[in-house]
Amino acid sequence: MMKNLGLIVTFVTLLCVNYSCSLDEPSYGKTTTENFYKKESDIDYALTGAYLQLRNTWNEYALNFYLLGDCTTDDALKGGGDDGDRREVLDLSNFIVYTTNAEVARRWTILYELINRCNDVIQYAPDAIGDADRLTRYANEAKALRAFGYYSLVTTFGGVPLITKPMTPAEILKVPRADIAAVYQLIETDLMDAASNLPAKSQYSEKDAYRVTRGFAKVMLAKSYMFRSDFENAEKWLKEVVEVDKDYELLPDYGLNWTPAYENSRESVFEIAAKLYDKNIATGTNVPHFFTSRNVSGYQGYGFHVPTQDLYTAFDADDPRITYVFTRTGDRYAGDTEDQDNSQSVTGYHDYKMTVPRVEKEGYDVWMIPYNIRMIRYADVLLLYAEALNENGKASNALVYVNKIRERARNTNPVDPRRSKQAYIPPTTNNTLPDITATGQMELRQAIWHERRCELAMEGWRRDDLMRQKRFGETMRAYADKYNTTKGANFTDSRDYLLPIPQDEIDKSNNVLTQNEGY
Template identity: 35%
Template sequence: MKYISYTLCTFLCWMIVGCEDILEKEPLALISTTNAYITEADATRAVTAAYHPLMANNWCCGAWGNSGFMHWVLGNVASDDTEKGGESGSDQLYAQQVSLFNIPSDNDATRFAWSSQYIGIRRANLVLDNVPDIEMDADLKARYLAEAKFLRAWYYSNLVKTFGDVPLVLTTELEAYDLTRAPKQEVYNQIIQDLQEAMAVLPAEYDDAERGRATRGAAQAYLGKVYLYLNDFPMAEEMFGQVINSGTYSLDPDYYGMFLREGENSPEHIFQVQFHNDQGAQPANNQLNTVFASRARNGWGFNLPTQDFVDAFEEGDPRLNHTVYKTGDVMPDGLIANVGNSTTGYLNKKYYVPEYERVGGALQPGRDDIYMRLGKVMLWYAEAANENGNTQEALDALNQIRERAREGNPDVLPDITETDQDALRELIWHEQRVEFGQEFERFYELVRQGRAGEVMRGYAEKYNTAKGSGYTDGVNEIFPIPQAEINLSGGVLSQNQGY
């Protein structure tokens, strides 16, 4: 036994020492930063990779798909516009917790929101750190760097409005958990700088081969939105006005059509996440088409429009039937709708997939997510103009939206003539709710307007429901920092108040 033990020990020592050179070799398949940024093609791949986390923004969790920002939960379900849906309250519990404002620090929606955006930020930083040293066409290099700045600003915009103060990571030498949380104004200052620098370089348009990349108009529109969130109404009006007056965009006369596949790249679209329309080996499909679809039609039945949202539409407003559908409705493909077990009786029509769009019968075609469009810009412009005392400009923009919405029917949606600033503000807020309903803005808009608590507790009382009843002013305007990130930082990251 001693001989065997000695022999075994000798063998193991030989293996440890003798194999050291083999074991410590760099993995052959690993691309390091020293050899990944050499050619123009490398720069192209790096910028494309920085866009990829945008695609993960529509679903969660784990094996069910890309873990992403969860706009539908944080922007919709947290508001009075939608109920969670699904089979039961425990189906995707993270969404139920958000709906009830009983949100633990290990909530999946906030955890993936944090991680996905910092993945995007790191990839943008990789471009900004490494592409300047690549020998390539100077104009293309400048554009790629501008795209990376736009994307970093986009990801940080999501983070700061969701979590408040967040680590400001501007280099690949650091990770979010290495830093303390920067004050949100400092984060906003960086977002503004990135968007301003991007705006100065980005083109107004691209050819079809590169459509979907950030444009000058996208940078202007998001810069206007940042100023709006900071209550800097003069700058918001100016930036939104530049988009409107650029001549690059126009209101699509077919309101519903611009949400269908054939309406992609509508003249109204300013920035959207583009998906492939195939079912190949590596399909890039929009999972929300399945997430929001009826359980009676092989969907998952989440994100159910509420009766309160439906009742917000004025009588005869065509946008209602373009935004929600109920059992018995005739759908664009001629099928009769069945909303299955929807507890509200409604589903989101903007993500309905007609039969003629389905590839191989799947509910997940390459339908784009439209995040910025002219209709939003014009109503945010109207709000800013009203706050600045430019009443006629506000009314003009507001009424252009209503004119498009009425679809030629003079008996609905009459022009607004209100000139009192407070009354007009309420009318503009109402128009925003119905014009871009179910487009993931509502909760953040309520917070920005300073009325989230009032609206959500009022909803709970009106409908005798737990949804919204737990909203606490001074706490629930933002969401908890993921506990996993606090643990990873060794306590350097602090938790938001009330969580």
């Protein structure tokens, strides 16, 4: 799939032009015609169009995922030039959220466009002419992606309209919000189908390397159960991934995860590919440029998604992962002619994981960088498994998996091979990151939560964790008190666990859609 992506991007763009991608339709309405889906190649193109909804050049889901997932939490500040620079993210961060917030609307739109295209594939693949097994796989890929879309919607908006087949705009406008339980039921059904019918990661050919897998489906099932505190079912599916299928493993060094040589590595469960097979076709990503230091030639980004001091102090001073989470003034990447300058960052830090060194993007436009977005890593899976095991009274088993993460971290090189200068090198010793030994459920729970924060720092999952652990409000109000800031001070539990339904969607539905409490 991926090596033909350039041609497919062009084709999908033409498809949208020729088959009425109307701006007058609801953002979650049908955008293509039934007359197209007749043969296997049509379905393949349509499925690629679904994948591409996560990485539209000027509307990338990853950007929204990071800004909402981290900047609304204690892990990251909005950053940017000033308060007015992407003000909608600052409002979200301060929990002063209007129903017209553009970042909220962006999430809704991207995810329903993804769901819409998945619906087309699921609807038409069974009757298309071609290889029956491949068409079945395409339909199950679409189910996995559709479930991902609905998971991302239900965990931020609550009950949302369930659109499960191609519909006309008039039909769409009559669909009310479904109960949260019904949304999760669809997620479970789609993911169980996908888990049973999709290949393992190793079974895909190189050209299909970035397609969703059985592992992705099972991990998303586990995440959906974890979000509802159904630890028994979460443990069941995580056990399949970790102990039965064994499709993934940790890389030996934490820092390898963000190097070109280890894109889509054995640790990667889901990546959004941003390879550039043709520099003239827009298949790269611009997300790193949003997060890069504003002051360094060859970078000169927008400086968003700034790690907080609170996140930094969560790490032990000798934790090697510090090297691969934070950049500082005085760092210099190999091949650069000047040091990093983070003087415009309020904390003095920028996001290492989304910083692409100059030599790795040489010859490319900064808005079109060949850098994959790492969405789900196996480390996330192991820590979820540890958490589920502990909640199910299996502390000794949980310790095995959380300590695998700590073992890998302490064996990580504290000196970044990609830097020629490093302003801070964690002073590792034989006592760095010792194994956790706590067996009391509450104490171990806190240790696992802390390990997730450090291991997955700046990867977009912090908000998700705080919400499902039911400590979002408590954490953010404590943050506001600790730092005497407005960030988190306005958090209201009855309102801020959900985002508002975008007002434009309510208006287009003629109030068929209803608003969340407090907005």
